[in-house]
Amino acid sequence: GIQVEQSPPDLILQEGANSTLRCNFSDSVNNLQWFHQNPWGQLINLFYIPSGTKQNGRLSATTVATERYSLLYISSSQTTDSGVYFCAASYNQGGKLIFGQGTELSVKP
Amino acid sequence: DADVTQTPRNRITKTGKRIMLECSQTKGHDRMYWYRQDPGLGLRLIYYSFDVKDINKGEISDGYSVSRQAQAKFSLSLESAIPNQTALYFCATSDPGRQSYGYTFGSGTRLTVV
Numbered sequence: 001g002i003q004v005e006q007s008p009p010d011l012i013l014q015e016g017a018n019s020t021l022r023c024n025f026s027d028s029v030n031n032l033q034w035f036h037q038n039p040w041g042q043l044i045n046l047f048y049i050p051s052g053t054k055q056n057g058r059l060s061a062t063t064v065a066t067e068r069y070s071l072l073y074i075s076s077s078q079t080t081d082s083g084v085y086f087c088a089a090s091y092n093q094g095g096k097l098i099f100g101q102g103t104e105l106s107v108k109p
Numbered sequence: 110d111a112d113v114t115q116t117p118r119n120r121i122t123k124t125g126k127r128i129m130l131e132c133s134q135t136k137g138h139d140r141m142y143w144y145r146q147d148p149g150l151g152l153r154l155i156y157y158s159f160d161v162k163d164i165n166k167g168e169i170s171d172g173y174s175v176s177r178q179a180q181a182k183f184s185l186s187l188e189s190a191i192p193n194q195t196a197l198y199f200c201a202t203s204d205p206g207r208q209s210y211g212y213t214f215g216s217g218t219r220l221t222v223v
Binding site: 001004009041042088095096 | 142144149150157167203212213214216217219
């Protein structure tokens with residue numbers, strides 16, 4: 001099955017800094033998504049991005065499907081960006097998602 | 110009201126007890142999933158269901174069972190709870206007819222087995 005690996009496992013930033021989170025996946029996928037888990041445990045879907053680039057405010061994501069990786073960029077980080085960021089992939093559109101281990105981000109004021 | 114509701118939110122149970130975690134959704138999605146989250150391991154798929162008559166094992170189904178009572182309800186049971194089933198459990202839904210598939214997660218059930 002698909003293997004999904006994320007790096008780095010932990011990241012500490014000062015408020016205002018930029019960061020890049022990486023997700024590598026082992027096989028061709030039709031579905032790649034990024035999620036944010038806030039400190040209260042709630043999982044929020046950030047991006048659906050099987051290929052290409054998308055932006056939403058200070059966050060953007062790029063997936064290079066041919067090279068099997070995806071990047072999540074966070075610019076001008078804020079304390080509310082803290083939490084765990086997960087990458088998840090599946091072979092089938094709308095099918096079961098396989099998650100990476102996550103990157104735990106802590107943004108200090 | 111939340112689109113995907115999990116009950117209970119927190120539960121402490123004793124080793125050997127049977128426990129059921131419930132999930133209901135108002136999204137109208139056919140596809141439902143149960144995941145468990147352990148620190149450093151991400152979310153791992155326990156069971157999934159693509160419609161009421163379809164139940165499939167995920168990566169870590171041993172020790173668990175599920176029931177899809179209706180399109181909107183998907184329950185997870187631990188027949189005889191053991192301490193290493195202590196985890197945060199999430200229910201999720203998706204809709205293959207939507208561009209981003211509309212994955213929606215419940216707020217989670219924190220289960221502690223003592």
